[in-house]
Amino acid sequence: MGNSAILSSRPVVTPPPVSVVAGRSRRRHDAARAVTLVAQRLATEHGLDGFTMEQLADAVGVSRRTLFNYFPTKDDAVLGELPPVEERALETFRARGPSGRLLLDLGVLATHLIGAISPEPEEVRALQLVLERNPRLMVKANARFEDYVAGFRREIAEREGYAADDIRPRVAVAVVVSLYESALKEFAAGSDRRPFTEIFAETVAAARSLVHE
Amino acid sequence: MGNSAILSSRPVVTPPPVSVVAGRSRRRHDAARAVTLVAQRLATEHGLDGFTMEQLADAVGVSRRTLFNYFPTKDDAVLGELPPVEERALETFRARGPSGRLLLDLGVLATHLIGAISPEPEEVRALQLVLERNPRLMVKANARFEDYVAGFRREIAEREGYAADDIRPRVAVAVVVSLYESALKEFAAGSDRRPFTEIFAETVAAARSLVHE
C-alpha cells in the first residue's frame, strides 16, 4: 500500500485521450517537457513555493503568460503530463491483443507507457522528496493518476464486455499499478542503474512466479 | 494509483509486534478504541483541527493527560491503532501454513486482520473525507501503514528464506495490499451492505480468475 504517487519524470504532454504524437504536437510536447524539467529542478532546489512562474519563465526562455499555454497551473508544470496512449497500442489492446489475456496485455500496455517516461533514479527520488514536502502536490498528483487509470478501467470493461458493476477492471488495474509502484520503489532505491522498464519487467516476473508457485 | 490510505475504523490497540490480547491489555485496547471512535466522530463533525484534546477527553470521560497514555499524538488518536497480529495466526504463517503457497497464505493473514477491523461503510467514507481534507493526516496514515507492512515483508523473507535483496516480499505485499485497497473502495462505495471481509474475498477471487484466464 503506500501512498506512492505516480512519479513522472520526463513526462510527455497529455494529448487527447487517444492520439498520435505528430508534427506540431511533437514540438509542443517537447516544449512542455522542457518546462517541466526546469520546473522540477527549481522545485527540488528551492521548494515548490520557492520559485515563481516568472523565474520559471526566465529559466525556460518564454514569457510567464506562455507557461499557462502549456500547463493550467504551476503544480501541473511541476508534475508534467502523463504519458499518452499511442493509437496503435490502444487499438491492439482493444482488439484483445497481443495475447488475449487481460492481465498480460495490460502489463504490455503499461510497459509501453513506462517506456515513454524513462526517468532517472535521481529524478524520481528528487520528485518524491518534493511530493513528500508538499502534501498539496501529492494529493493533486494522485488525483490526476486516478483519473488516468480510470480511463484504462473503462477500456478494460469495454474490451472484455464486462457489466458496469463488474469489479475485474478495478482489480486488474489495481494489480498492475501495484507492480508499477513496487518497481518504482526498487528503481528509486536501487544503485545498479538498470532502466526502469527492466525493473518493471522483473517485478512482473516475480509476481508471476509467486502466482504459479 | 491510488492514494488510498489505510482506513481503520474500530481499530484495535497496536499491541507489541506479536501478542495475544488478554486481560489488562483487553481493557486498555477497549478504552483506546473508544477514544478513537469518539475522535473520529469529532473529526468528522468539526474537522481535524476543529476539536481540542480537552473536548475529546470530556467526551470520552477521561482527563486530557490520560489521552496521551493511549495515543502519542492527536493524529494517532484519530487514526486509531493498526490491527494486531495474533500469535497463533503468525505462527501458522511462519510455519508456511495454511496452504504452503505464499500469496494464498498472505491473503489468509490479511483476511484475518481485516476481520479484526470490521468497519462500517459510513465510517470508512467519513474517515476518507477527514483524510482528504487533511493531507497531513493522510501522510501520517500512510507512513504508519508502510511501517506496518514492512513487518510483513520481513516475515515473508524469513518464512521463504529469500535473500535480503529479493524483491518478492515487496511484490507479494504490494499485490495483496492493492487487493485490500481495491476492496476498500468497493466497500466504501457500495450500497449493498455486505461485510468488508466478503468484499475482500470477492476481490481476491476476481484477481485469481484474471490470473488463470
Next chain:
DNA sequence: AAATGCACTCTATGGGTAATAGTGCAATCC
C-alpha cells in the same frame, strides 16, 4: 499502577497583508 492535575515547552493555526498564481484581451511577432 494508572489516572490526573498542573505548569511548562513546543508547535501549529488563524488573521491580515502582500506576493504571486491565474485570467482575459489585444498587440506583436514569426
Next chain:
DNA sequence: GGATTGCACTATTACCCATAGAGTGCATTT
C-alpha cells in the same frame, strides 16, 4: 494565421506574528 507576449486585472495562497492548543514531565491522588 497562429503563437507569443505584454499588460492590467482578479483570485488565491504564502508569509508573519501572536495565540491557542498539542505535547511533556513530574508529583499527587485514586
